[in-house]
Amino acid sequence: MFAYILRRLLMLIPVLFGISVFIFLIMKMIPGDVVSTILGTEATDEARRQLEKQFGLNLPIYQQYLQWMGGVLTGDFGVSLRTGKPILGDIISRFGLTLELTMLSAFISWIIAIPLGIVAALKRNTSTDFGVRIISLLGVSVPNFALATLLLLVLSLAFSYYPPAGYVSLFEDPMKNLQMMILPAFVLGTAMAGAVMRMTRSSILEVLRQDFIRTIRAKGASERIVIFNHALKNAMIPILTIIGMQIGTLLGGTVIIEQIFSLPGLGQMVLTAINQRDYPVVQGAVLFIATVFVLINLLVDILYSYLDPRITYK
């Protein structure tokens, strides 16, 4: 097991290297240079050269990459063009919020999706099953930003409810923080619930068809034991995979949802940086999010092989 995890971690290195090169190159393709963005078009040549030297822009491109990567590996993501503050500190302080939002949304989606998926599988081809299929397709089809907008509209018109303004962190005031997070997490969670619901239904159906379930039933086990002790345990593996894949969608979704609910997370940071043309920040934050995404997928993979003894760690 340990050797397997180590091997998977080593395999991450080329992927992360590729990701960093990709982000670096794509940022280099931006028309117009950073120097003119900062100094304006009327800067003297002397000032331009000095700034170019400061950012290392006079070096060949591979050296620029090495310089950036060297910094990243030692925890120096560079500084923001706008605020002059170190980027990594900002990323870390905002990451907490995005992580909390992602986890809360994932949790909400499970408590909606897994029971409904089980019910649909057990009542296959009935109106209940049909209803769940429609709900899950709706979940997949309603874009999170549309749901968020409509939800805010209904809440304000019908209940005169407005989400509290001014962000408070979980550690300052857990209750107020939860009040702020529950709506955005609900919006993101329902979007994810559709896919999880569908996967739960089909994998439970798949498991129920297998011989060992028939044996357990034949031995006289109650339906509850069959479902909860045997079927669900075996159905968890594909469900887990889809959850792992959905985490990426969630991380992406936070970009929009954080914007709508004015939450100062990583997604909002990327968006603000894009709008302000603060490219070192975009570069750093996107690299960070992609890395987190890859790590979560690895975690899911490891969990997957841990849960299913048939998968060998070779």
Next chain:
Amino acid sequence: MKEIMARLKKDKVGIVGVIGVGLVLLLGLFGPWLSPHDSTEMYKEHMLEGPSATYWFGTDEFGRDIFSRVVEGARVSLYVGLISVGIGASLGFVFGLIAGFFQNWVDNLIMRIMDILFAFPDILLALTIVAVLGPNLENTMIAIGIVFTPVFTRTVRAAVIAVKEMEFIISAKAIGVKTHKVIFRHVSPNVLAPFIVQSTLALSGAILTEAALSFLGLGIQPPNPSWGAMLNESRQYMEIAPWIAIFPALFIIVTIFCFNLLGDSLRDLLDPKLK
């Protein structure tokens, strides 16, 4: 094909999807003749008016007719959806075919690049590409096309690998048919089924991504209507004029829902495992 049509007729959910997609396509095609007003014309005396006989869906904060804008938005959504899926699907088809057929270092190279693209959440990748290229219609389509390339590459590659070990391909090779002919004449028609399913599902994904980008102000630029941008602009006024949020939202949801219904049914129909 006949068999598929026959089975599709039995699938009620699939039919709803077909009809819905058909209606949206008609709306996109004949939109300019259907809409009573110009989508960018501002009727200054009629700002934020509710739905009426003249303005079926009401007007927005500039006095523009929302019905006409929604109809024009359908055009934009479908156009962006089709072109960007076209970009992603063609790139993915070629890459997938090459990777799956040869399964050598080229395969390795292609798939590692796809792994890298897969390592980004969709929206984030699209956002970054648009930010670099500059937000406008063409770049939105390019960005979405790139985002959808890896999933097509993987689908086609997997299908090619499955097909290529079949006897008729081995026979074709054995009687000396040239490699490119084997690929295009014999292998590629047999990967069409998963490819079509993927395309339908990708269409809804592409429409959704365009709406999301435009919602964030990084897609279609004003004054051109896009459902996502309309929804974003509506947020300031929606409490006094709910219709400016409700109609674009409704159209996004219904369109994506119908495409998903269709894609879902097609998947069930074309997946040989479920026969």
